[in-house]
Amino acid sequence: MKRFHSHRLGVLGAAAILLVFIIALSLSVGSVQVSLGKIVGILFGKKGEGLPVQIVRNIRLPRTLVGLLVGMNLAVSGVLLQGIIRNPMASPNIIGVNAGAGLAAVVVMALFPSRIGFIPPASFIGALGAALTISALANSKGGKRSTVYIVLAGVAVSNLLNAGTSALMVVYSDILEVSYSWLLGSLSGRSWSSFALIWPYSLAGLAFALFLSPKINLFSLGDDVASSVGLSVRLYRFLALLLAAVLAGSAVSVTGTIGFVGLIAPHAARLLVGNDHRYALPLSALLGAILLILSDTFARTLFSPVELSVGIITSLLGAPFFLFLLFRKRKASVL
Numbered sequence: 302m303k304r305f306h307s308h309r310l311g312v313l314g315a316a317a318i319l320l321v322f323i324i325a326l327s328l329s330v331g332s333v334q335v336s337l338g339k340i341v342g343i344l345f346g347k348k349g350e351g352l353p354v355q356i357v358r359n360i361r362l363p364r365t366l367v368g369l370l371v372g373m374n375l376a377v378s379g380v381l382l383q384g385i386i387r388n389p390m391a392s393p394n395i396i397g398v399n400a401g402a403g404l405a406a407v408v409v410m411a412l413f414p415s416r417i418g419f420i421p422p423a424s425f426i427g428a429l430g431a432a433l434t435i436s437a438l439a440n441s442k443g444g445k446r447s448t449v450y451i452v453l454a455g456v457a458v459s460n461l462l463n464a465g466t467s468a469l470m471v472v473y474s475d476i477l478e479v480s481y482s483w484l485l486g487s488l489s490g491r492s493w494s495s496f497a498l499i500w501p502y503s504l505a506g507l508a509f510a511l512f513l514s515p516k517i518n519l520f521s522l523g524d525d526v527a528s529s530v531g532l533s534v535r536l537y538r539f540l541a542l543l544l545a546a547v548l549a550g551s552a553v554s555v556t557g558t559i560g561f562v563g564l565i566a567p568h569a570a571r572l573l574v575g576n577d578h579r580y581a582l583p584l585s586a587l588l589g590a591i592l593l594i595l596s597d598t599f600a601r602t603l604f605s606p607v608e609l610s611v612g613i614i615t616s617l618l619g620a621p622f623f624l625f626l627l628f629r630k631r632k633a634s635v636l
Contacts, residue, residue, distance in 0.1 A: 309580045312573050316587040320369075323591050327365045327598045328357055332605060359492070367491040368597050368611075369590045370503040371556050372566075374548040376589025377510050379563025380570070380582050381545040382432075384517040385538045388452065390626050392563035393428070393549040396455030399560065400462035401431025402546075402553035403484075407466050411473035421498060425550035432542045434458060463558075486559030486612030488597045495555050502551035507586060509544055514578040517541060521576065559612045561619020562589050568626075592618075 328340050335353045343357050379392040386396075393399045405427025406420050413419060438454040466484065516537045519527040524534050552559070566589035567581065574580040596614035603609065 309574045309577075313580065313584055313587070316584055316591070320587055320591050320594075323594050323598075324365055324369070327368075327594050328361045330598060330602055331356070331361065363493045363496050364488050364491045364597070365594055367495050367499060367555060368488050368594045370496070370499050371488075371552040371559065372562055372590035372593030373507060373586040374499075374503055374552040374589075375559065375562040375593070376566035376585040377507060377582060378545040378548040378552075379589075380567045380578065380585045381510060381513075381517065381541045381548075382563070383567055384578060385520050385541045386436075387520060387523075389568065390452050390564070390623065391455070392561065392567075393545070393552075394558060394560035395452065395459070395564065395623070396435045397431040397459035397462060398428045398435075398546060398549045399553050399558045400459040400466070402428035402550040403558045404462045404466045404469075405430075405550075406554050407469050411469050411476055414476055421502060421551050421554045424554035425502075425547050428550035428553070429543060429546035431458060431462065432546050436538070436542060484558060484612075485610035486557040486615070487610040488556055489601070489608055489610070491555065499551050499555045502547055506544055506548045506551070510548070510582055513537070513541060513544065514582045517578045517582075518576075557610075557612070559593070559615055561615045561622065562593055564626075565615075565619055565622055566592055568622075 325337055325340060329335050329337055333353055333356055335357055339353065340357060343354055344362075375393055378398065382391040382393065382396065382398070383389055402424040405423040408427075409416060409419050409423045435455050435458060438450065463484070470484075516532060519530065519532045520534075520538075522530075528534050549563070566585045569588050570581045570584040574584055592615070593611065596618070597611040600609040600611045600614050
């Protein structure tokens with residue numbers, strides 16, 4: 302047991318080191334190449350002037366930090382949803398949480414364009430509404446089949462909400478400053494103001510998620526067994542749903558609806574450290590940040606000077622991964 306604990310800590314440490322490397326890579330590459338030595342000097346306050354310094358400080362650094370927090374938020378939201386629903390295919394974009402947040406954000410931008418500060422709380426309300434709807438649908442069925450129903454219902458609700466978002470964007474195209482990139486998710490143009498908007502939600506949400514992680518472990522035992530060992534199942538399920546909505550909503554309010562980060566990162570974490578959420582949750586956060594920052598780096602450099610939306614890259618990775626999970630789940634049910 303002690304050896305396994307050391308292994309998990311080692312994996313967490315390695316992921317943290319890899320994240321630092323990916324951040325440095327993101328800051329260094331682009332239309333203007335900046336050496337790692339110069340980046341270290343800029344980050345640690347050494348005085349410097351010129352175009353490379355301005356690009357790193359005012360464009361790449363805030364964009365990378367926003368990607369860091371958005372990746373963490375989406376990954377942890379996915380971990381929480383998978384844990385309380387007991388469905389490995391649950392993630393914020395698949396079961397409609399991202400879509401609910403996105404619709405609420407676009408409603409604020411379309412109907413109350415002068416109230417931009419309301420976007421994060423509105424996104425949270427939209428994400429929570431979608432999550433509670435899906436949870437109610439899941440509770441309407443018992444047994445193992447409910448995990449299939451929740452994915453199917455989530456896909457239907459997600460498409461319905463996305464249709465509403467698209468309709469608003471067409472009707473209010475003269476008011477909205479968002480574009481098609483919003484539906485795909487993008488970090489383009491994200492500045493220090495975007496970072497200031499998301500970091501309080503991220504810090505509080507990630508800290509609370511770590512606090513909840515031991516309780517999330519008990520959901521894997523089933524509701525009856527979890528209740529028998531003293532867990533208030535309804536309370537902690539609601540708290541986890543609330544927290545998942547806050548994390549996903551804050552991410553969507555800043556970048557739009559980026560998909561599959563909340564699916565890929567939790568699965569990778571469980572493969573590396575097992576199902577104990579005390580380790581899987583922080584590792585998922587690190588892997589989510591790595592995945593999103595690396596995807597964004599590819600998105601802005603792959604076809605430079607043309608920049609792709611980061612959601613295109615995550616979808617290219619996530620869609621085959623989701624199909625693989627469906628195939629594996631179907632094969633396991635047959636066996």
